[in-house]
Amino acid sequence: MDVVVVGHVDHGKSTVIGRLMADAGALPEGKLEQVKAMCERNARPFEYAFLLDALKNERAQGITIDTARCFFRTPKRRYIIHDAPGHIEFLKNMVTGAARAEAALLVIDAHEGIQENSRRHGYILSMLGIRQVAVLVNKMDLVDYSRTVFDRIRREYSEFLANLAVQPERFIPISAREGANLTAPTAETPWYDGPTVLEQVDSFEKNADDSGRPFRMPVQDVYKFTEEGDDRRIVAGLIETGTVRVGDEIAFWPSGKSSTVRSIEAFNAEPLREAHAGQAPGFTLTTQVYVKPGELMVRKDQAPPQCGTRFRANLFWMGHAPMLRGKRYKLKIGAARAPVELVEIRGVVDASELSSIEGKTQIDRHDVGVCVLETARPVAFDLSADIERTARFVVVDQDEIAGCGIILEPVEEETSLLAERVRRRELAWGKGYITPGERAAQYQHAGKFVVFIGAPADGTQELAKKLELELFLNRAHTYYLSLSNVFDALETAGEAAPLTREEQIHGLGELARIITDAGILFITALSDADEYDLAKLKLLNEPNELFVVRVGDAVPEGFTPEVSLPAGPDVRRALEEIVRALNASGILPEYSI
Ligand code: GTP
Ligand code: MG
Numbered sequence: 001m002d003v004v005v006v007g008h009v010d011h012g013k014s015t016v017i018g019r020l021m022a023d024a025g026a027l028p029e030g031k032l033e034q035v036k037a038m039c040e041r042n043a044r045p046f047e048y049a050f051l052l053d054a055l056k057n058e059r060a061q062g063i064t065i066d067t068a069r070c071f072f073r074t075p076k077r078r079y080i081i082h083d084a085p086g087h088i089e090f091l092k093n094m095v096t097g098a099a100r101a102e103a104a105l106l107v108i109d110a111h112e113g114i115q116e117n118s119r120r121h122g123y124i125l126s127m128l129g130i131r132q133v134a135v136l137v138n139k140m141d142l143v144d145y146s147r148t149v150f151d152r153i154r155r156e157y158s159e160f161l162a163n164l165a166v167q168p169e170r171f172i173p174i175s176a177r178e179g180a181n182l183t184a185p186t187a188e189t190p191w192y193d194g195p196t197v198l199e200q201v202d203s204f205e206k207n208a209d210d211s212g213r214p215f216r217m218p219v220q221d222v223y224k225f226t227e228e229g230d231d232r233r234i235v236a237g238l239i240e241t242g243t244v245r246v247g248d249e250i251a252f253w254p255s256g257k258s259s260t261v262r263s264i265e266a267f268n269a270e271p272l273r274e275a276h277a278g279q280a281p282g283f284t285l286t287t288q289v290y291v292k293p294g295e296l297m298v299r300k301d302q303a304p305p306q307c308g309t310r311f312r313a314n315l316f317w318m319g320h321a322p323m324l325r326g327k328r329y330k331l332k333i334g335a336a337r338a339p340v341e342l343v344e345i346r347g348v349v350d351a352s353e354l355s356s357i358e359g360k361t362q363i364d365r366h367d368v369g370v371c372v373l374e375t376a377r378p379v380a381f382d383l384s385a386d387i388e389r390t391a392r393f394v395v396v397d398q399d400e401i402a403g404c405g406i407i408l409e410p411v412e413e414e415t416s417l418l419a420e421r422v423r424r425r426e427l428a429w430g431k432g433y434i435t436p437g438e439r440a441a442q443y444q445h446a447g448k449f450v451v452f453i454g455a456p457a458d459g460t461q462e463l464a465k466k467l468e469l470e471l472f473l474n475r476a477h478t479y480y481l482s483l484s485n486v487f488d489a490l491e492t493a494g495e496a497a498p499l500t501r502e503e504q505i506h507g508l509g510e511l512a513r514i515i516t517d518a519g520i521l522f523i524t525a526l527s528d529a530d531e532y533d534l535a536k537l538k539l540l541n542e543p544n545e546l547f548v549v550r551v552g553d554a555v556p557e558g559f560t561p562e563v564s565l566p567a568g569p570d571v572r573r574a575l576e577e578i579v580r581a582l583n584a585s586g587i588l589p590e591y592s593i
Pocket of ligand 2: 013014015049083
């Protein structure tokens with residue numbers, strides 16, 4: 001069971017964990033004494049929080065701890081306790097799947113009372129869909145175990161959480177330092193008759209209802225067997241929700257490809273008949289489908305996920321720089337990554353006050369924006385009202401996680417941001433006196449963007465270059481450019497960071513527009529383009545269409561190329577076929593080669 005401990009700085013999170021481990025007898029033999037002795041030697045007062053540091057990398061008695069987590073067990077079960085000193089780290093872990101906290105202990109210092117982060121963390125728990133929450137009102141020793149103080153905090157904080165639809169299971173008055181109500185009740189709070197922290201933790205429900213929900217697994221990796229004669233692939237990931245069995249029909253989104261589960265492989269263990277939420281198995285399928293990491297695997301007999309580029313979300317912003325419209329960020333959802341932009345701010349809420357701030361044009365640090373985001377390519381997701389786990393995402397700004405959010409609903413796009421940019425570009429295009437028709441008449445062919453797709457090993461690039469030569473020898477105005485040339489050029493033109501694949505495709509599309517407008521048959525070869533890349537190139541090259549030649553059968557599904565050739569085609573025959581197709585679509589005048 002994963003439990004996270006959150007709360008304002010210095011309210012006693014680490015002390016709660018250290019003390020809990022000590023009192024529950026979860027520490028290695030002699031550890032407590034050792035740390036106490038060390039403190040004495042250094043003339044420092046002993047702190048239970050030091051235990052967490054002292055346990056780092058400790059392996060004795062099956063206890064391990066790293067910076068963020070410690071493991072311990074009660075007679076009932078095993079725990080992973082996450083100490084969340086910084087909410088950013090924790091959020092990052094939660095959203096990337098490194099942590100799967102199902103319950104939370106929220107620590108509030110009785111003496112200091114509810115602070116900003118007490119509220120923010122409550123907000124984050126609600127965003128992450130962690131509904132099992134116990135509030136520990138700590139340092140009761142500093143307020144003489146006053147029931148009045150405890151009741152006031154309980155009342156105020158319950159009101160706050162009620163706005164977030166989080167209903168804490170319990171408020172527990174404790175003193176982590178004195179060990180009051182942690183593993184044993186204390187005589188200091190005769191007015192409290194609820195469970196101790198340990199009892200509370202043991203009463204949290206495991207995987208509340210994750211296994212009963214629709215099956216969802218973000219694909220982390222696709223491994224290919226390399227043994228001879230074996231072309232099976234293993235699709236691997238962590239199951240977020242639901243259950244899947246051998247023989248189930250499954251689909252992958254956003255590609256929409258489908259197949260049937262042939263086997264469920266477990267690491268170093270017998271194959272399984274069934275796998276469920278929390279497990280990280282690998283699947284083999286009955287048919288060969290080309291699935292990419294980042295897709296969402298679902299069962300076909302259950303509700304499909306959403307799939308699109310625009311959605312309305314609640315976004316908690318943690319970045320130092322505000323989130324701005326028109327700026328490019330990276331979205332991570334499940335195992336998928338996509339460039340993302342803020343399209344519209346519908347409202348901004350201060351996460352600690354839950355008060356709304358009117359008329360904001362940007363989302364500042366610690367704001368919660370109700371906003372519309374748009375990704376550069378479709379992503380698969382669920383709505384937070386349906387399946388919280390697959391509705392969560394983070395926004396990355398320059399390699400830093402700067403925001404996290406949940407998706408509330410899909411938004412129909414009237415025109416995408418890209419289409420809008422292309423429209424503006426065309427309006428602003430400074431044209432010369434020569435029309436495209438006049439140019440085509442003189443050149444004896446139209447300008448066109450000819451895109452070859454297929455693996456280099458299948459002879460794709462070679463064929464593209466041969467086509468350039470062939471057309472040139474027939475007096476056409478033509479030009480071949482490989483993708484890497486474009487990027488080298490763009491990168492040396494002062495772009496600081498290496499260009500992402502998305503930016504590369506974008507650059508190529510813009511370039512194609514200029515070259516085809518100049519009346520040239522512009523040829524390139526892409527090894528791993530999918531239908532979204534092609535759709536994007538098409539849009540960027542507007543109003544000139546693409547002419548797609550596919551070599552081999554790998555990619556992409558759901559796109560009909562103008563010409564389809566087998567892998568490693570006979571060059572002469574292939575060229576003839578391409579030229580015939582160019583003739584047929586009126587790009588080249590009739591001639592045979
Ligand atoms: P950060 O990790 O820095 O956010 O702090 P934290 O929430 O982990 O707090 P930590 O456990 O380090 O405790 C902060 C201080 O509060 C320490 O000096 C503790 O000794 C003290 N403290 C924790 N619990 C209690 C308590 O029950 N009573 C009293 N009097 N002091 C406590
Ligand atoms: Mg701490």
